[in-house]
Amino acid sequence: MLTVWYNTRCPVCDAGIDRQKRRLIEAVKAGRVEFRDINLEPHALSSHGVSLEDIRRRLHAADAAGNLLIGADVAIAVLLLTPGEGWLASLFGNRLMLPLTRLAYDRFADLLYGWNRRKGRW
Template identity: 45%
Template sequence: MSDTLPSPVPHPADKLVSRPHVVYYNSACPVCDAGVCAMRDRIAEADVEWVDVHRNPERLVPLGLDLEDVRERLHVVDPSGHLQVGAPALLTTWSLQPRWGWLLKPLGWPGIRRLTSWAYVLFARQLYRWNRRQGHW
């Protein structure tokens, strides 16, 4: 019989301390998955926790998020706990990439931000419909 205690199991909240941004994405969408894979290669692991809602839909329950909404648009919870959806979420995630941050600043300017959001919604809606037709769920 051993006198040693088992090592403690880390609490899920402990991971959030070291990963301030939480990105919720859908790996069942080949376009979304490719984009996230490219970003994962460029962003430090300590900066983001990547949550695949296709494989882990239960992770949406504490946030009150709907699975279909996250399948259609990227969702990010930033370090302050603020939920970002769509273009703002994408811009926040892209800005974590060292080489892309400066390039994306103009997309956040007032007039251009509105155009960026509109384009994102249009693209996301069409991509979502295409994924449903293809059976990527």
Template identity: 65%
Template sequence: MTAPLPKLTVWYNTRCPVCNAGIDWQRNRLVQAARAGAIEFRDINLEPDALVRFGANVEDIRRRLHGVDADGRLYVGADCAAAIWLRTPGDAWLGRLAGLPVVGSLARFGYDRFADILYAWNRRKGHW
């Protein structure tokens, strides 16, 4: 049996309809992980300076998911998504898959392109 993963705190932009829908869509799966204390979601709009110690400002977090585990490790973008999946019952296989070298590189590339497009769309629509 493997040791439990350290708690993950994830900051995201609740004003982004796509980001919010993504978290809402997974919320039922995440409830069990949240109740167990494995994961917590926070609104970056309420804590804009939350990750300044990592050099991340509010715009960085509005562009890409950011998470920090209890050991102080920072996860950004696709790596943050993988960390969430590893803690979500039934989705851990996705997290392990995204952690493979080639798959992880492709996931980061795809996530970053999508995040850039979504960020630009949110700015145009005023979702701040």
């Protein structure tokens, strides 16, 4: 199972996860993926050294083996599970593109985090 923690107080994050939930309804029902609001479980990943602010800044997930995924790696893992979107995971998650994908994700996440902070969405 892939457990994804995200910030429902961020309208962009919430809309993106809602879209994926609709696309992944069968995977959710089958227990292959779960989406959880970090605002309801602020210490969920503290055993991994991850703070509430870390998760508000970037998506975090734990896979079935308990491995922690962060940022673009979470997005790619979700795309791999999403019907019809595996090609996107292959494109953005391949050995050559992954460093650029991570960089782009991190810069976007930083901008989004700053915007949410300025809007008082905490």
